[in-house]
Amino acid sequence: MKYKLLKQYFGYEQFREGQETLIDSILSHRDTFGIMPTGAGKSLCYQIPALMLEGITLVISPLISLMKDQVTSLNQAGVHAAYLNSSLSYAQYLKALSNARDGRYKIIYVAPERLVTEEFLTFAMNTQISMISVDEAHCVSQWGQDFRPSYLKITEFIDRLPQRPVVSAFTATATAAVREDIVAILRLENPTIVSTGFDRPNLYFGVEQPRDRYTALLKNLEDFPGQSGIIYCLTRKSVEEVCLRLEQDGYPVTRYHAGLSDRERQQNQEDFIYDVKPVMVATNAFGMGIDKSNVRFVIHYNMPKNLESYYQEAGRAGRDGEPARCILLYGGQDVITNQLFIENNRDNEELTEDELELVLERDRERLRRMTFYCFTNDCLRTYMLNYFGEYPDSYCGNCSNCLTKFDTLDITPMADAIIGCVRACHERYGITVILDTVHGSKSAKIRQYHMEDNPYYNSLPDISIPRLRQIINHLILTGYLELTNSKYAVLRLTQTSELVSNGTEILSMKLAEEYVPEKKAKKSKAKTVPANVDPALFEELRTLRMTLAKENKVAPYLIFSDKTLYQMCALKPLNKEEMLNVSGVGEVKYDRYGEVFVTAIKAYQ
Ligand code: ADP
Numbered sequence: 152m153k154y155k156l157l158k159q160y161f162g163y164e165q166f167r168e169g170q171e172t173l174i175d176s177i178l179s180h181r182d183t184f185g186i187m188p189t190g191a192g193k194s195l196c197y198q199i200p201a202l203m204l205e206g207i208t209l210v211i212s213p214l215i216s217l218m219k220d221q222v223t224s225l226n227q228a229g230v231h232a233a234y235l236n237s238s239l240s241y242a243q244y245l246k247a248l249s250n251a252r253d254g255r256y257k258i259i260y261v262a263p264e265r266l267v268t269e270e271f272l273t274f275a276m277n278t279q280i281s282m283i284s285v286d287e288a289h290c291v292s293q294w295g296q297d298f299r300p301s302y303l304k305i306t307e308f309i310d311r312l313p314q315r316p317v318v319s320a321f322t323a324t325a326t327a328a329v330r331e332d333i334v335a336i337l338r339l340e341n342p343t344i345v346s347t348g349f350d351r352p353n354l355y356f357g358v359e360q361p362r363d364r365y366t367a368l369l370k371n372l373e374d375f376p377g378q379s380g381i382i383y384c385l386t387r388k389s390v391e392e393v394c395l396r397l398e399q400d401g402y403p404v405t406r407y408h409a410g411l412s413d414r415e416r417q418q419n420q421e422d423f424i425y426d427v428k429p430v431m432v433a434t435n436a437f438g439m440g441i442d443k444s445n446v447r448f449v450i451h452y453n454m455p456k457n458l459e460s461y462y463q464e465a466g467r468a469g470r471d472g473e474p475a476r477c478i479l480l481y482g483g484q485d486v487i488t489n490q491l492f493i494e495n496n497r498d499n500e501e502l503t504e505d506e507l508e509l510v511l512e513r514d515r516e517r518l519r520r521m522t523f524y525c526f527t528n529d530c531l532r533t534y535m536l537n538y539f540g541e542y543p544d545s546y547c548g549n550c551s552n553c554l555t556k557f558d559t560l561d562i563t564p565m566a567d568a569i570i571g572c573v574r575a576c577h578e579r580y581g582i583t584v585i586l587d588t589v590h591g592s593k594s595a596k597i598r599q600y601h602m603e604d605n606p607y608y609n610s611l612p613d614i615s616i617p618r619l620r621q622i623i624n625h626l627i628l629t630g631y632l633e634l635t636n637s638k639y640a641v642l643r644l645t646q647t648s649e650l651v652s653n654g655t656e657i658l659s660m661k662l663a664e665e666y667v668p669e670k671k672a673k674k675s676k677a678k679t680v681p682a683n684v685d686p687a688l689f690e691e692l693r694t695l696r697m698t699l700a701k702e703n704k705v706a707p708y709l710i711f712s713d714k715t716l717y718q719m720c721a722l723k724p725l726n727k728e729e730m731l732n733v734s735g736v737g738e739v740k741y742d743r744y745g746e747v748f749v750t751a752i753k754a755y756q
C-alpha cells in the first residue's frame with residue numbers, strides 16, 4: 152500500500168534511507184522522531200501514513216510560506232490538504248474549518264499558535280485526529296537555532312484531545328541537547344528514533360579567497376546560466392550593492408533583507424520561487440521556509456558567523472538530490488564584521504552579565520571554528536561533519552580541498568619566527584600584529600606598539616601576508632599556538648610551542664601548489680547538468696515548465712523538479728507508460744502535465 156501511494160501520488164519507485172522505518176513506525180502507532188538532513192525527504196514520512204491512517208493528520212509547521220509550499224505541492228500531486236494560519240481571512244478560515252469538518256482534507260497544516268484557540272479546539276475535539284506531526288521540531292528547543300515559544304503549546308493541545316493521537320516529529324538540525332529537548336518537551340512516548348546523518352553528498356563545497364569577490368562571484372555564475380541560486384551577504388548594504396551590480400550586468404536577480412517592507416520582501420520571495428528572478432541576493436533573514444528544490448548554487452559572498460548557519464544556508468542548494476555547488480568567498484574583513492555582530496548582540500535581554508559572557512564566548516568560539524573552515528587544507532565536508540559530531544572518511548572527493556593538488560612544505564623556520572615573535576612580545580597581540588611584524592610592515596600600529604624592536608621584526612619579508620596567515624592558522628589548528636577567547640583575540644603559546652623553538656619538532660603543512668586563491672576551487676566544479684542530459688532538451692523542457700507554471704500559478708519546481716526533468720531528458724519517454732517510469736511523475740501529475748511533456752520530447756527528436 153505505501154509503495155502504491157509513493158508511486159501514485161509522488162511518482163517515486165523507492166524509499167530513501169530512513170523513510171520506510173519512519174513510516175512503518177507511525178503506522179504501528181508508535182511515536183516517531185526523524186532526524187534527517189535537508190532535502191532527505193522528511194515530508195513523505197508523515198504524508199504517506201497520513202493518507203493511510205483513518206482520520207485527519209495535523210501537521211504543525213512554523214512558517215506560513217512552508218505550509219503554503221507543502222499544501223500546493225500536495226494539491227498538485229492530487230492529495231487534499233489545506234492550511235490554517237494567519238494568512239487566511241476570518242471568512243476563509245471558517246470556510247476551511249467547515250471543509251475540514253466535512254472530511255474534505257486528509258492533511259491539515261496548522262500554525263502552532265492556532266492550536267489552543269477556542270474554535271480550533273472545538274473542531275479538534277469533534278474530529279478524529281489520528282496523528283500530530285511536528286515539522287521543524289527543533290523549534291521547541293531554546294538551544295535550537297529558531298526557538299518558537301508557540302511550539303510549547305503543542306503538548307497543551309494534545310492533552311486537551313479526547314484521545315492521544317500518535318505523535319511524530321521531524322527536524323534536520325538537532326545536536327544532542329536539542330534532541331533530548333524535543334523528546335522531553337513533546338513528551339514523545341518510547342519513540343522510534345531514526346537519524347540519517349548530516350552528510351549531503353550531492354553538494355560540492357568550495358572555499359575561495361579571491362582578491363576581488365565580485366569577479367569571483369561572476370565566474371561562478373557563468374557556470375549556471377538561467378539557473379536558480381542564492382547569494383548570501385553579511386549586511387544589508389552589501390545585499391544592495393551586489394544586487395545592483397548584478398542587475399546592471401544583466402542577471403535576473405532580486406533581493407531580500409530585513410530593511411525592506413513586508414510587501415517587497417513577499418514579492419521578491421515569490422519572484423524567486425516562481426523563477427521569475429531565479430537568483431536571490433539576501434542576508435541570512437532569507438531562507439527559513441524555502442523548500443525550493445531546484446536551487447543549483449548557494450554562494451556566500453561573505454563568511455557567516457558560524458558553521459551551524461553556514462550548513463543550514465548552503466544546505467538550501469540541491470534539495471532534489473542533484474549536484475549543486477556551495478561556495479564560500481572569504482575575505483579577512485568578514486571576521487571583523489562578525490566579531491562586531493557578536494559583541495553587539497543583545498538579543499536576549501533576560502541574560503545576566505555572566506550568562507551573557509558565556510554566550511559571547513560560545514559565539515566567539517563558533518566564529519573561530521567557522522574561520523578555520525576557510526583555512527583548512529583538509530576535506531571540507533569532513534571538517535563540517537566532525538563539527539556536527541560525525542566522523543566519516545577524511546576524503547570526500549567533492550570539495551575544493553579534495554580536488555586541489557597540494558605540496559608539502561617545511562614550515563619549521565616560519566613557525567619558529569612566528570612563535571619567537573609571540574614570545575618576545577609577551578603574548579600581548581593578535582594575529583594581524585604578529586603577521587605584520589614578521590613581515591616587516593611599517594604601519595602606524597606596528598610603530599605604536601614598538602614592534603620594530605621585536606627581534607623577529609622583518610624576519611620573513613619574502614613570505615606573503617596571505618601565506619603567513621595560513622601558516623599561523625595552521626599552527627593554531629594543530630595546537631602550536633592558541634588564540635584567546637576574549638574580545639580582542641590574542642595569540643598565546645602552548646605547551647608544544649617550545650618544541651618548535653628548541654628544534655625538536657619539524658613542522659610541515661599542505662599548501663596548494665601555487666597559492667593563487669582564485670584558482671583553488673576551479674579545478675573541478677560540480678557539473679551544471681548531468682552528463683547523460685542533453686542541455687538543449689533540458690532547456691526546452693524547462694521553458695515548457697515555466698509556461699505551465701505561469702498558466703497554473705504555481706512554482707515551476709512544484710510541477711516537476713529539475714531532477715525529474717533530467718530523467719525525462721535521459722529516458723526520453725514517448726508515451727504514458729514510459730513517462731510514468733520517470734521518477735517524480737505520478738498518476739495525477741501525468742494527467743495534468745504528462746502529455747505536453749511527451750509531445751515536447753517527441754517534437755525534439
Ligand atoms: P526535507 O527532508 O528537507 O523536508 P522534503 O520532504 O522537502 O525534504 O523532500 C525533498 C525532495 O525530495 C522533494 O522534492 C521530494 O519530492 C523528494 N523525495 C522525497 N522522497 C523521495 C523518494 N523516496 N524518492 C525520490 N525523491 C524523493
Ligand code: MG
Nearest residue numbers: 193194286442
Ligand atoms: Mg521539510
